[in-house]
Amino acid sequence: MTADLHATASTRLRADGQRYTPRRRALVDLLADSDQPLTIPQLLEHRKDLAQSSAYRNLAILERAGVVHRIVTTDEFSRYELAEDLTEHHHHLICSSCGDVTDFTVPAAVEHDLEAALSKVAKRSGFRARSHRLDLVGTCATCE
Amino acid sequence: MTADLHATASTRLRADGQRYTPRRRALVDLLADSDQPLTIPQLLEHRKDLAQSSAYRNLAILERAGVVHRIVTTDEFSRYELAEDLTEHHHHLICSSCGDVTDFTVPAAVEHDLEAALSKVAKRSGFRARSHRLDLVGTCATCE
DNA sequence: GATCGAACGAGAACGGTTCTCATGACCGAG
DNA sequence: CTCGGTCATGAGAACCGTTCTCGTTCGATC
Numbered sequence: 164m165t166a167d168l169h170a171t172a173s174t175r176l177r178a179d180g181q182r183y184t185p186r187r188r189a190l191v192d193l194l195a196d197s198d199q200p201l202t203i204p205q206l207l208e209h210r211k212d213l214a215q216s217s218a219y220r221n222l223a224i225l226e227r228a229g230v231v232h233r234i235v236t237t238d239e240f241s242r243y244e245l246a247e248d249l250t251e252h253h254h255h256l257i258c259s260s261c262g263d264v265t266d267f268t269v270p271a272a273v274e275h276d277l278e279a280a281l282s283k284v285a286k287r288s289g290f291r292a293r294s295h296r297l298d299l300v301g302t303c304a305t306c307e
Numbered sequence: 308m309t310a311d312l313h314a315t316a317s318t319r320l321r322a323d324g325q326r327y328t329p330r331r332r333a334l335v336d337l338l339a340d341s342d343q344p345l346t347i348p349q350l351l352e353h354r355k356d357l358a359q360s361s362a363y364r365n366l367a368i369l370e371r372a373g374v375v376h377r378i379v380t381t382d383e384f385s386r387y388e389l390a391e392d393l394t395e396h397h398h399h400l401i402c403s404s405c406g407d408v409t410d411f412t413v414p415a416a417v418e419h420d421l422e423a424a425l426s427k428v429a430k431r432s433g434f435r436a437r438s439h440r441l442d443l444v445g446t447c448a449t450c451e
Numbered sequence: 452g453a454t455c456g457a458a459c460g461a462g463a464a465c466g467g468t469t470c471t472c473a474t475g476a477c478c479g480a481g
Numbered sequence: 482c483t484c485g486g487t488c489a490t491g492a493g494a495a496c497c498g499t500t501c502t503c504g505t506t507c508g509a510t511c
Contacts, residue, residue, distance in 0.1 A: 182508090184458065203498090214460045219499060221458090235379055239498070256434050267432065273424040280417040281443055288411065289448030290400050296442040299425055304433030326477090328489065347467090358491045363468060365489090383467070 168195055172230045179228040187221050199265045200234050200242035238262030258303035312339055316374045323372040331365050343409045344378050344386035382406030402447035
């Protein structure tokens with residue numbers, strides 16, 4: 164299943180005219196092993212051999228290829244996670260004190276109703292929806 | 308009702324040890340008149356007499372006082388809107404092509420179920436939720 | 452192995468935002 | 482009404498996360 168992940172990543176990059184290099188694979192591995200979106204400093208901390216500029220460049224490439232997703236909150240750093248179709252549909256708890264972001268899911272029934280309501284809104288306003296984003300903002304257990 | 312708005316803004320600023328000056332009132336007026344969150348360039352465009360540095364400073368002060376809310380998407384500029392309890396609870400259509408953000412609401416029933424599901428999640432993970440955020444990401448009618 | 456284009460990494464450059472500081476406005480005391 | 486002190490203002494400098502540049506290195510292909 165990790166093999167699948169790398170195969171998918173490789174395919175998507177190739178479709179975008181890019182290679183699946185060791186550095187890019189390392190980034191995907193780090194994101195796959197995490198249960199929360201990571202900032203670039205966090206990624207570099209885990210893999211000291213990655214260069215900052217390359218990390219930025221490769222994450223941008225992986226994002227364009229649809230392999231990773233970039234999240235930006237009010238805190239100073241962007242965060243990266245695997246694209247949603249490579250993991251499972253989930254949402255984020257965002258701590259407005261420390262900036263930390265962790266994943267959560269809601270029951271399928273709620274998700275389904277929400278989806279229905281949103282597609283109605285989109286249709287009404289001529290908006291082509293690609294995805295929705297549901298975050299809970301507050302303070303996490305450790306900042307509390 | 309606009310009078311109420313200014314009275315509330317003034318009260319909240321004073322509670323934070325700040326004055327409700329003409330510049331700050333101008334910002335609140337601009338945001339109140341808009342049906343979408345505005346970037347600083349957009350604000351300055353509407354009111355040419357506002358200085359950029361003061362706009363940044365005053366919006367930060369208004370945000371700390373709980374009068375305005377700052378929204379950050381993947382595009383280059385932050386956007387500002389009135390705090391949710393000064394308007395009505397709403398969500399955002401975010402165009403990933405032009406970056407434009409517009410408001411929308413969902414039926415109260417859906418909102419209610421969502422609220423219930425979220426508070427359950429928050430409790431389970433020891434997270435103190437302050438608000439939720441639901442955005443629809445895609446391409447708007449004019450970019451389509 | 453040779454070759455050539457793409458990926459890499461160190462550092463410079465960029466740009467939205469924040470900070471600095473001299474000036475001006477406001478408010479209370481006398 | 483005037484003086485003083487405090488805070489807001491605005492032009493520009495500084496900041497810092499991110500992007501770009503460019504010489505070097507890697508790796509796929511023959």
